[in-house]
Amino acid sequence: MKQTFALVDCNNFFVSCERVFNPRLEGCPVIVLSNNDGCIIARSNEAKALSIPMGMPLFKARSLIRHYGIEVYSSNYPLYGDMSARVMNALGSFTPNMEIYSIDEAFLGLAGFEHRGLNDYGHDIRKAIKKWTGIPVSVGIAETKTLAKIAGHVAKKSVEADGSFTITDEATRRDILAQTLIRDIWGIGSRWARMLNSQGIETALDFHDTPEHWVRKHMGVTGARTLLELKGQPCLDLESHPPDKKTIRVSRSFAKPVTTRQALRESVAAFAARAAEKMRRSSLVCSIVNVFVVTNHFDPQTYYRGSASSHPPIPTNHTPDITRAALIAFESVWRPGLQFKGAGVMMLGLIRAENIQGQLFFPPDTLADARKERLMAAFDKINTSAGSNALRMASVGVNERAKSGVYTVQKHHSPRYTTCWSELPIVRAEASI
DNA sequence: TCTGGGGTCCTAGGACCC
DNA sequence: TCTGGGGTCCTAGGACCC
Numbered sequence: 001m002k003q004t005f006a007l008v009d010c011n012n013f014f015v016s017c018e019r020v021f022n023p024r025l026e027g028c029p030v031i032v033l034s035n036n037d038g039c040i041i042a043r044s045n046e047a048k049a050l051s052i053p054m055g056m057p058l059f060k061a062r063s064l065i066r067h068y069g070i071e072v073y074s075s076n077y078p079l080y081g082d083m084s085a086r087v088m089n090a091l092g093s094f095t096p097n098m099e100i101y102s103i104d105e106a107f108l109g110l111a112g113f114e115h116r117g118l119n120d121y122g123h124d125i126r127k128a129i130k131k132w133t134g135i136p137v138s139v140g141i142a143e144t145k146t147l148a149k150i151a152g153h154v155a156k157k158s159v160e161a162d163g164s165f166t167i168t169d170e171a172t173r174r175d176i177l178a179q180t181l182i183r184d185i186w187g188i189g190s191r192w193a194r195m196l197n198s199q200g201i202e203t204a205l206d207f208h209d210t211p212e213h214w215v216r217k218h219m220g221v222t223g224a225r226t227l228l229e230l231k232g233q234p235c236l237d238l239e240s241h242p243p244d245k246k247t248i249r250v251s252r253s254f255a256k257p258v259t260t261r262q263a264l265r266e267s268v269a270a271f272a273a274r275a276a277e278k279m280r281r282s283s284l285v286c287s288i289v290n291v292f293v294v295t296n297h298f299d300p301q302t303y304y305r306g307s308a309s310s311h312p313p314i315p316t317n318h319t320p321d322i323t324r325a326a327l328i329a330f331e332s333v334w335r336p337g338l339q340f341k342g343a344g345v346m347m348l349g350l351i352r353a354e355n356i357q358g359q360l361f362f363p364p365d366t367l368a369d370a371r372k373e374r375l376m377a378a379f380d381k382i383n384t385s386a387g388s389n390a391l392r393m394a395s396v397g398v399n400e401r402a403k404s405g406v407y408t409v410q411k412h413h414s415p416r417y418t419t420c421w422s423e424l425p426i427v428r429a430e431a432s433i
Numbered sequence: 434t435c436t437g438g439g440g441t442c443c444t445a446g447g448a449c450c451c
Numbered sequence: 452t453c454t455g456g457g458g459t460c461c462t463a464g465g466a467c468c469c
Contacts, residue, residue, distance in 0.1 A: 034455035041451095041455070057454040075455090102451045102458095189449050220461060222449075249457060298454065344456090 003234050004118065004141065006108040007148040008091055008125060010084075011136045011156065013104035014042035017083045018073050020134035021417045021425055030071040033058060036255045036409050037074055074410035078419040086133045094125050099239045107145060109238045122155075122164030142167040145236045146229035149186040150176060150204065177230065180204035187226040192219060204230060244284060244352060250275045251344020255409040257296075258340040264293060265330055266397035271345040272319075272326035273393055277383075279317035279347060280376060285356060287315040287349035289322060291329035296341045306333030315349070315356050318372050319379065322347075323393050 010016060014032040019025045029046035033039065040056050050068055052061055058072075065072060084103045092098055097109030113121055122139035129137045140152025147167050154176060155165040167173050183193040185204050195218070201207050207215075208230045216224045225235040250271040258264050268291055279286060292307040310329040312321050326345050382391045389396075415423035 036453095036455075038454055055455085059453040062453095105451075187449070191448065220448090222461065245458080247458075251456065253455065255453095296454090342455095 001111055003143060004110040004113070005143070005145050005148040005234075005238070006110050006118075006122060006125070007101075007140045007145070007152040008106050008108060008129070008137050009140070009152050009156070010087060010104040011138060012042060012044050013084075013135070014073075014075065014080055015044040015047075016135050017076070017080050018414055019044075020083070021079075022414065025071055028071050029068055030073065031061075031065075032073045032075055033412065034075060036253060037411055038253065041075065072412045073414055074412040076414050076416065078416045079414065082418045083133065083135060087129060087135055087137070090129055090132045091125070094121075094128075097238055097240055100242070107148065107238055109240075110141065118168075119164055119166040122166065123162070126163045137163070139164040140167075141165070142173075143232045144229040144234045145238075146186050146226060147173070147232065150180055150184070153180070153184060173232065174205060174208075177205040177208050178203055182207060185226065185230070187222065187229075192223070244350065245282060246350055248275055248278050248282075248284070248286070248347040248350065249344060250278070251292075251342065251346075253342040254340065258343075259338070261334055261336065262397075264334065264340055264343060265327065266395065267343050268293075268326055268330045268345060269323050269393060269395035269397075270389075271343065272323045273396060275345050275347050276317050276319040276322040276376075277380065279322075279350070280380060283353045284347075284350045285315040285317045285353045286322070286347035287311060287351070288347075289325040289329060290346040290348055291326050291333055291343070292346070293330075293333050293340050293343045295338050302338075304335065304338055306335065308332040309348070315351060317353065318376060319393060323395055327395065 015025075015030045018030060018032065025044075027046065028044070029050055029052075030044040031040045031047050031052065032042035034041045037058055040052060040054065040058065040061060043052055043054065047070055050064060050070070052064060052070075061070075064070065080103060087104075088098075088100050088106060091106050091108065095108045095110060095113070097111075099107045101107055108125075110118060110121070118141050122141055125139055126137055129135060138152055138155040140148045140150065140155050141164070142148040142151045151165045151167045155161045155163055158165065167176060180203060181193075182188060182196050182201060182204065183190065185207065188196070188207075196207060201210060207227065210227070212224060212227060215227045219226075228235050252267070252271070254267075258267065272289070288309050288311055290307060290309045292305060294306075295302060295304045297303050297305075308329040310325040312325045316322065379391055383389065415425070417423060417425050
């Protein structure tokens with residue numbers, strides 16, 4: 001059967017989340033910053049129009065911000081995560097087949113919905129999501145995911161499309177591809193774009209008309225798949241049930257360089273605890289714990305990256321075991337006298353907790369294992385209700401800074417409107433006489 | 434001068450995504 | 452002075468196996 005995919009993409013998602021609770025921001029240039037208020041990671045259309053690029057470091061944008069009175073927000077992930085869940089929930093009512101692709105995007109399987117008029121359905125979705133959640137979205141519909149992405153672009157940019165665009169026939173497809181730059185094709189990043197441009201391939205249509213064997217040779221199977229998808233031949237399926245993660249990572253850049261062994265060790269312990277929590281939430285255990293520490297990579301002269309792994313005796317997601325493994329690895333990467341700018345832990349060799357293999361030399365101690373499990377369940381429960389990090393391992397340290405995550409600076413934070421009782425928005429009714 | 438023919442697993446690096 | 456935090460897949464090369 002012919003496939004049909006819709007890509008639903010939230011417009012300027014983080015900015016839109018801020019606007020839902022702060023309508024004053026409507027029509028103003030707004031930007032949202034990365035962790036530590038380092039880079040610009042989301043921009044409203046007004047900010048884009050002032051040519052503020054994605055990823056620009058805040059300090060480089062200061063004068064623009066002052067000059068145009070741009071509104072600046074630190075990222076508020078509890079809010080964005082909750083708003084995302086609302087949007088995804090609402091989308092679920094439009095089709096049984098859906099893949100949540102990222103915090104602000106989902107693919108919908110719309111095969112069999114043709115009788116409703118696909119583009120009208122796109123508009124219905126758009127209106128409903130705006131009404132139910134306050135978040136504006138665009139909808140792109142086509143025979144493959146890659147084409148749906150391009151249709152989504154058109155939906156967002158074109159005034160006539162008004163938020164929903166469908167690529168129906170061959171002629172429309174060629175027409176749209178001719179207007180799409182290489183760089184704007186999903187799956188083609190800056191490196192390949194440069195390589196293709198150097199071959200005189202400028203638009204998506206040029207690429208579409210490139211011989212498959214050439215693409216296969218220079219861009220591998222990944223490039224060849226993108227090519228076929230552009231031709232309307234689906235190579236990427238809808239993944240309704242996301243496969244288990246293969247790695248879990250927790251890492252941060254530090255607002256100020258960390259120079260003491262104690263402080264760096266405490267961050268690593270904090271990351272390890274957070275990673276163990278993430279594993280428990282997905283019922284995964286890991287067999288390799290990797291720790292890395294880095295100095296400032298913008299200074300190649302002094303750049304240092306240390307990375308080491310340690311294997312817990314049996315795969316686990318028990319915080320004390322993970323922390324222990326992480327701290328063993330930490331010992332081999334620590335170097336005195338350096339200015340550390342970031343660190344992280346990676347959980348590798350993830351498997352589902354119920355699939356742990358028996359060990360010849362470590363026979364299972366079911367009683368002890370059950371106790372560990374109950375301990376962690378209690379641990380998670382307390383941290384859920386009392387605030388994350390309320391309960392923590394001593395190795396994380398007892399300073400206040402350890403409680404709130406590690407050394408983050410967030411000067412422009414909006415309230416956690418939807419996930420924290422004390423920060424709920426307050427509606428004041430005014431009586432008119 | 435001559436040096437098998439497969440396989441698997443792991444790691445590092447390069448590309449991509451949001 | 453100040454530069455995010457996650458993920459994925461593919462490929463090549465080396466170690467090791469029979």
